[in-house]
Amino acid sequence: QVQLVESGGGLVQAGGSLRLSCAASGRTFSSYVMGWFRQAPGKERDFVAAINRSGRSTDYTDSVEGRFTISRDNAKNTVDLQLNSLKPEDTATYYCAAKIDYKSGYRANYDYWGRGTQVTVSS
Numbered sequence: 689q690v691q692l693v694e695s696g697g698g699l700v701q702a703g704g705s706l707r708l709s710c711a712a713s714g715r716t717f718s719s720y721v722m723g724w725f726r727q728a729p730g731k732e733r734d735f736v737a738a739i740n741r742s743g744r745s746t747d748y749t750d751s752v753e754g755r756f757t758i759s760r761d762n763a764k765n766t767v768d769l770q771l772n773s774l775k776p777e778d779t780a781t782y783y784c785a786a787k788i789d790y791k792s793g794y795r796a797n798y799d800y801w802g803r804g805t806q807v808t809v810s811s
Contacts, residue, residue: 690714690800692784697805700774708769708805710784718742718762721787723798724769726780726807733783737769738794747794752778774809781806 696708708724723738737758738747746758755774760767767784782805785798 690717690720690786692786692800692802694782694784694802694805697782697807699808699810702774702776702809702811704774704809706771706774706807708771708782708784708807710767710769710802712765712767712784712786714765717765719788720800721790721794722758722760722767723785723787723794724758724767725783725785725798726778727783727804728780731780735795736782739767740794741790771807774807776809776811779807779809 691713693711696706698706700706718741721738721740724736725733726736727733735749736752737756739758739760743760755772757770784802786800787798
């Protein structure tokens with residue numbers, strides 16, 4: 689089992705940047721595919737980005753491709769999401785997630801979730 693705690697959210701103007709971090713407990717962090725999701729008020733939680741166990745492969749939803757970067761440090765049990773060129777439509781609660789099954793793709797079927805961190809982008 690793994691516990692996930694996000695940090696780094698806040699209020700930023702459009703065009704600005706934020707760096708979200710997710711700290712994971714447990715000794716087997718490198719066994720998990722890690723992902724970031726977001727949920728805006730009144731909307732479903734959507735996939736944002738994911739990274740494979742080694743950190744060599746990543747996946748992004750189209751709307752953030754080229755603006756967001758996911759990375760992980762298996763020695764520190766952390767996964768980060770760098771958010772650049774932020775837009776008001778990026779406003780949401782961002783969740784870190786972990787999954788054991790690395791064969792089923794990156795965008796669904798996550799096993800563990802953090803509580804989220806709020807990102808608000810003003811226009």
